[in-house]
Amino acid sequence: MIDPHSRRPLTADTPHSVSDGERRWPVLDGIPYLRVGRGELVERALTALDDGRVRDAAAILLADNDDWWDQPPPPPQVLAEAYDAAADPRTTLRDAVTALGLGRVGDYFLHRDHDPSGLAVTALVATHPPAGRPVVDLACGAGHLLRRLVREPGETGGATGIDIVFAKLWLARRFVLPAEGGVDLVCADLRAPWPLAPDGDRWVCCHDTLYFLDDPGDVLHRAVELAGPGGAVLAGHCHNAEHPLGAAGHPLTTDEWAGLLPGALTYPEEELTDAALQGRRARPVVGTELERTEAVALAFDHVAALPQPALLDPSPGATLRPNPLYRDGVREWPNPRWAAEYGARAAVYLPETLPTDLSDDRAARRRVLVELPERW
Template sequence: MTTVETPVTDAGWRGPDGSGLRADTPHTLTDGVRRWPVVDGIPWLRPGRDELREVAVAALDAGDPGGATVSLLADADDWWDGPAPPPHRLRAALQARTLTEAVDLLGLGRVGTYFRHRWSDPSWLAVLALTAAHPPAGRPVVDLACGAGHLLRHLALHGHPDLTGVDVVFAKLWLARRFVLPPAAPVALVCADLTAGWPLPPAAGPRHVACHDALYFLPDKAAFVAAAAAAAGPRGAVLLGHLHNARHPAGRAGLPLLAQEWTALLPGATAYAEEELTAATAGGRPPMPATDAALAATEALGLARDGAEAPPDPALLLPAAGTSLRRNPLYADGDRVWPDDRWAAEYGRRAATYLPPHWPDTPGPDAVHRRLLLDLPERW
């Protein structure tokens, strides 16, 4: 697929300094001083990268959206320790036919493996359970650190009409737009650093704000959670998933906290142990809130606070009705094979509780809940 210029729409985005942005050309936004590129309909609003911003804007001004895309695809977050792929591989990614091909060309390594197999890893099942227990219920959804848009895709297919994804890495949003999100899905994507000014326009009402599998990387978690709560509003919801527990041997990656430190960040939230959230989805049932002892022992926590106390939506545990299902690619030859040793070490122990070693002769009625059958994107 070639890269084409997508005209800018006025979504009320804010720059990193909080200033309002307006379209000054079909491919850029401005605050009156600086110009920000918009590629594939994705505003790129990262601060502290003026040279890259100007390179991308110049390419767009010259009628070269592919060149602008290649420059932004090379950008990474501060945690990434892999080398940037050479420009020729980035440009080849513009022609990739599948997500699998694209993540290889982009040199995403372990992150690419995570995206490809997110649909059946234990933390994804936990996301489904937490979201079903505390659903959007008609409110606009903001997915912070949305990655390649897995949750946004799930909600779009379930008919949720107002969806926004924010991530600091353009390549992840580009993958979401090209390979993961349904083509006509009403999803706005924006590349921004949430440790700086948030890009969201003022809310017209309550929002459903989520952040999964990312908050443990941030140094100032209290400021982030406070900003998420403010963005949600008093009648909104805040969902925080996969919060690494510093007491658990498997939860020490990133900058984890103890369970009681996490719960203190979101007073009044319902807390869940991730093992219970995963088991709930695999079992097709609602999750049970955690006791203090379960929280102390869990690998990771899930927190949810909803000012409107929306009732659960069990349909969100499953793929949307009418969605095509395919055999989980982990069973390509009938036997379950983890993607690699790193994935196996991080997810294999818990994934083995619902994914059997061999493809069953007759998948049972729980095959979808247990992620034997998946609603993969068409171009997985």
């Protein structure tokens, strides 16, 4: 890990901070906060940690959010209490996203693994898997993809998740990722220099994020550099400017997205979702079929790793539970915005009432039964 300013290695100078020898950064629950442009926040968090006021530091870091978020953070005392509550095994991911005031983003995290775009990412990754290479998940959110990858034996050669929002990484560490660890989490801004340097071959991904950025081409260019000569770069859910549902953020046409990652295979999101539901390898397309998609996915792999069908299924030994989108046996979308974005496509594989006549394998394929974090 390197300092985003000096590009010098970062090492621990106290149990709660890292330094390049001149500049210090706070570390909470093993997550370094390296977000540039937040100097005053960094100093306040470091002061609290140096004074032993961990709850105060947690409230400072958990209140920080990205530039797109339009809701005020909860009061510091509420955030401090949410931090304390995570130590209680009875506290769930649902409790935490509510306490952190994450609203619709919290609903997104609660249902990420079984919404249509989440299924699309699953199919993209199964078609172009890490195959033992170190994984770097850019804008990893609450760590859902990282969880699945590290739970598949031999699939990764180590894993790192980077996100601009500390609270999302904290949710990953406390509620989503396996208790045995195996994933490094770092809070950093993709628009600034990254805390990683090219060093060997990596499998690098960035899903459901590039359309938020003013210069997605720069992120993809640096991802290719980070991946190295034997690596791979995947980018899922890139909004199509020519589709009515793809207008959010800074969308591009599918041709424009493809032009940002020369040589990449291109997939319509709908094809990827169908591939996940049907348990098959996704088929890349070009031309008019691609132009009609809501969002396009890109995949470039120097070594063309063989597909890994096991990644389409629950992780080995997983306990399956009824999809939480069913309440008292009836399908219910989390909120109107979720329904508008995902409802029509989710209704294709989730019937209105919880079925009782499906085999476990078929129910898992249709996401009627799902694998959830233990403290969901």
